[in-house]
Amino acid sequence: MTIQSQGPAKWKLYLVAAAFTFSIGFSFFGIKKCVPYADTLTILSYRYVAALIGVAIFVAIAKAAGFYPQTPKGRPKSRLYMVAAFYIAFMILQILAMFFATSIEGAIVYAMVPIFAKIIGRIVLGEKSTRLQMVFVVVTVMALVILIVLNATDINLNVTGLAIMTVSSVFMACQNVSARYVRGVFQPIEITTTIAVGGSVIFIGASIIRAAVRHDFASLIAPLYHIDFVIWASFLGIFCILLSAQFMAYMLAHMEIIQCTIFNSASTLVSIIAGALILGEPLYIYHYVCGAIILAGVVGLTLAPAEARNSGKSLSDDMNRKDS
Secondary structure: OOOOOOOOHHHHHHHHHHHEEEEHHHHHHHHHHHOOOOOOOHHHHHHHHHHHHHHHHHHHHHHHHHHOOOOOOOOOHHHHHHHHHHHHHHHHHHHHHHOOOHHHHHHHHHHHHHHHHHHHHHHHHOOOOHHHHHHHHHHHHHHHHHHHHHHHOOOOHHHHHHHHHHHHHHHHHHHHHHHHHOOOOHHHHHHHHHHHHHHHHHHHHHHHHHHHHHOHHHHHHHHHHHHHHHHHHHHHHHHHHHHHHHHHHHHHOOOOOHHHHHHHHHHHHHOOOOOOOHHOOOOOOOHHHHHHHHHHHHHHOOOOOOOOOOOOOHHHHHHHHHHH
């Protein structure tokens, strides 16, 4: 694993990666619990409300305790906004794609994010990967796609939905690459805060505008009368937006892009296993075979780093060249 100088210990990165995997992997529980009370946009809006409240509390406590990171002046904030914009654009297009494509189709395309991120990272940052890393990535992605297809009850391909979902996944890959690029200049909490604020403004604003057009603010407020919705929407906002974005930003600051993005594959595996253990959903032989391949791919990629000199350029490198 490529770790920057004076970076965290490997065990800390592994712990953060595991936390990210499980926070994303368990998100489907929260979504299932919220669906009976609200539609997709309303759920997403309240998720961002929870994320915004969570980040506001964290920042307030961190500043009061004196451990909030220093924010030097003169940094190009446009780069920070770019990272958040890619993430928010990904979520907007993901919602739009669901009007045309099924969640199964979306999962298949989303599984390709590591490959998209690898290609974009190589072009934009010059981050190089070894052949062994690429073997692990391709094998892991193939096993994940096979697992999703075999686990699906019905797949009806929709060209429009697939196109939108593909663009959405490319935006997610761009977010990963841009977050990697700003490492060392902007801290993970700054990236997370920008995402939470920007997403809240866009999605909450969209929900309010829609309610005003429909003259139906009651449906916007109605989910709050259900404690289950409040609990699970808070879980989705705090764990699946706030903390997962924080974990990913932290990982991208210290790990290669190709290593970070592969943990999304592991999160899908966690979702399936959790569904079997908690919801009693059946497990078949292909679950075990594909799951073992995915796990082996993630572990293999983690233990097969590229050389440090191949980690790609960063914003700090560009800023130093301009100053010199």
